[in-house]
């Protein structure tokens with residue numbers, strides 16, 4: 001199959017937009033038309049709301065959308081991780097039922113993986129799923145669950161077999177978050193937002209058809225989700241911004257951003273807002289200080305090189321070459337960039353770095369960066385876990401000696417916490 | 420291609436690597452270090468005959484192969500990996516590059532072919548006592564003897580300056596940079612080997628006393644030519660550094676897999692694993708910057724000076740951090756003369772400083788970004 005070139009793709013998407021796009025239509029209806037056309041997720045397969053184009057072409061399509069400020073499908077947040085996971089592991093019925101409302105933005109999703117006793121060590125999950133006739137009954141607790149307070153659906157990792165070894169006793173489910181057995185409590189973060197939650201399950205119900213993959217496939221499926229999360233780490237920099245324009249669809253988009261996208265409002269800040277560094281160094285005059293210049297140069301070098309490394313990974317992927325080390329390095333590079341950015345923003349802001357909110361530099365954005373960056377090296381797999389992965393999978397260094405083999409019920413673990 | 424190499428380029432890399440594995444093992448580097456000349460003439464000749472290395476980036480009309488900075492980068496990276504001792508950087512990169520950008524078409528046709536074939540070697544003398552690497556450090560003013568030119572003064576840090584048949588010298592005429600050719604046996608020319616931290620790369624000090632010189636590139640903008648050459652040299656040297664760092668990384672990983680302490684391989688300790696993961700990240704980020712800068716040179720990107728400074732700063736730091744890590748991972752044996760790691764450590768240190776420290780290049784980078792914005 002020959003791939004269409006950039007010129008053809010551009011012309012096609014432009015023509016399609018000219019025919020279908022106008023800002024006075026309903027947001028969900030528009031996204032439905034867009035999803036069905038395949039232009040919403042051009043790199044997804046043709047059978048499922050895509051056009052089977054290389055990932056690089058998605059950027060071309062994005063440019064055409066941006067040029068006329070056309071609204072895209074709902075791509076921000078956990079729901080897209082769920083979409084990618086369903087695309088890979090879901091049955092025909094799952095895809096038919098769940099994918100389209102993800103893209104139209106009707107459904108919000110959350111990722112129910114981490115627990116109080118198992119974060120880095122996700123395979124240690126103790127939330128239990130037990131058979132009850134044709135259904136599954138869920139009991140236990142999840143934590144740090146982003147968007148759970150808005151979510152219609154959750155991607156749940158739960159233990160189905162306590163006698164199997166740790167990684168083999170897990171299964172994956174799609175759980176309806178709007179049911180009596182599911183209780184969501186927001187957790188306030190150090191930056192003041194409350195985008196994650198704790199989630200308690202008390203005899204919550206999952207019908208048999210909402211199990212993903214086979215019983216015991218949970219670990220494999222969760223790894224797919226995490227791989228997308230880690231690879232997409234840089235995509236978190238884009239947080240929805242509605243064009244300041246009149247039109248019914250823009251009003252609806254603004255409402256969406258203020259509600260279900262609110263948890264991601266600070267995500268650009270957590271990545272460090274490299275874009276603000278040079279302009280602010282100029283505005284404040286701090287660019288004249290040699291110490292500032294050194295750190296600023298370091299930051300800009302690091303972040304551009306990280307971008308090129310990511311592009312190298314994509315280029316290799318698209319040429320069908322085996323994945324090089326660059327594929328695993330992106331998330332760690334992102335943490336490095338975020339930390340360096342926080343250092344630079346502090347240097348540039350100087351005494352003003354003491355201040356937040358309306359008194360703070362850049363309307364409080366700098367304070368928000370300084371208080372959000374620590375999340376980058378934790379969420380989606382900590383830096384230490386990324387280093388372990390690089391060392392063991394890329395460099396093939398010997399694994400850690402492990403103390404968690406054998407039946408899971410005998411594995412040493414954290415005491416279970418009551419409420 | 421700014422982000423990956425083509426299949427042809429990878430094949431070329433494999434050919435260069437095989438040649439250097441055969442002809443430039445670490446034992447050869449040790450022999451060269453101990454020799455007066457500093458390199459092996461037989462290997463130098465085969466480098467030209469078998470690989471056409473010296474002319475890889477030169478025009479076919481001048482006996483070169485007509486490739487670009489990307490292919491030169493591959494050669495440099497492989498030479499860094501092998502720790503080849505040869506006047507390649509001094510002659511093929513610095514001197515030949517200066518002729519390309521600072522001499523007239525006729526002079527290039529006359530002077531480049533013997534450099535491309537490796538039959539002659541030249542060195543570029545521009546840095547002075549102040550140890551400043553850019554044009555601002557060039558103060559030596561050329562003197563006139565009627566229609567002829569002569570030089571009086573001193574140049575230092577001349578890479579591969581002792582074994583060169585000819586010297587190219589940057590000096591000033593009416594305030595502007597001018598390029599001169601001085602024969603190796605010219606009267607009033609005194610060359611002395613500097614004692615160096617890295618014996619695999621030779622540096623010379625050159626004194627001129629009423630030394631006759633031939634002016635080149637009389638109608639060429641030598642300031643611009645030198646600026647371009649300097650960017651090329653930065654990217655080439657950064658590539659060499661990446662090659663050395665990648666080798667040290669692979670060797671440290673290998674050692675960490677084998678060396679046992681406390682009943683387990685040291686590579687199973689996170690303190691070792693995490694260092695090696697971090698160094699891999701530094702190296703790959705720097706390599707991305709080097710490839711990007713090489714492509715920018717080949718495409719005549721106007722922002723190339725910023726990219727070249729970035730490549731040099733990042734590669735220098737990644738190379739030096741890797742060299743220190745390699746010794747640390749090896750423990751006591753890494754500090755011994757008989758173990759090879761210190762050879763690359765010394766090269767990493769000399770490459771960190773040669774053509775300017777990372778801090779200096781960060782400053783140049785930011786200044787270039789500001790100027791472009």
Ligand SMILES: Cc1cc2nc3c(=O)[nH]c(=O)nc-3n(C[C@H](O)[C@H](O)[C@H](O)COP(=O)(O)OP(=O)(O)OC[C@H]3O[C@@H](n4cnc5c(N)ncnc54)[C@H](O)[C@@H]3O)c2cc1C
Nearest residue numbers: 111112113114119120144145146375378379380381382384
């Ligand atoms: C902003 C944010 C959003 C999040 N959103 C979600 C979400 O939507 N869904 C979800 O399921 N989870 C989410 N998480 C949870 C996140 O994935 C976990 O916090 C993370 O994986 C770490 O787990 P933990 O908090 O239990 O820390 P622990 O695993 O207890 O780690 C504590 C420390 O020990 C280190 N450590 C642990 N194991 C090792 C090891 N083997 N080697 C070396 N060091 C080790 C860690 O690196 C860390 O420094 C979110 C977290 C944050 C901060």
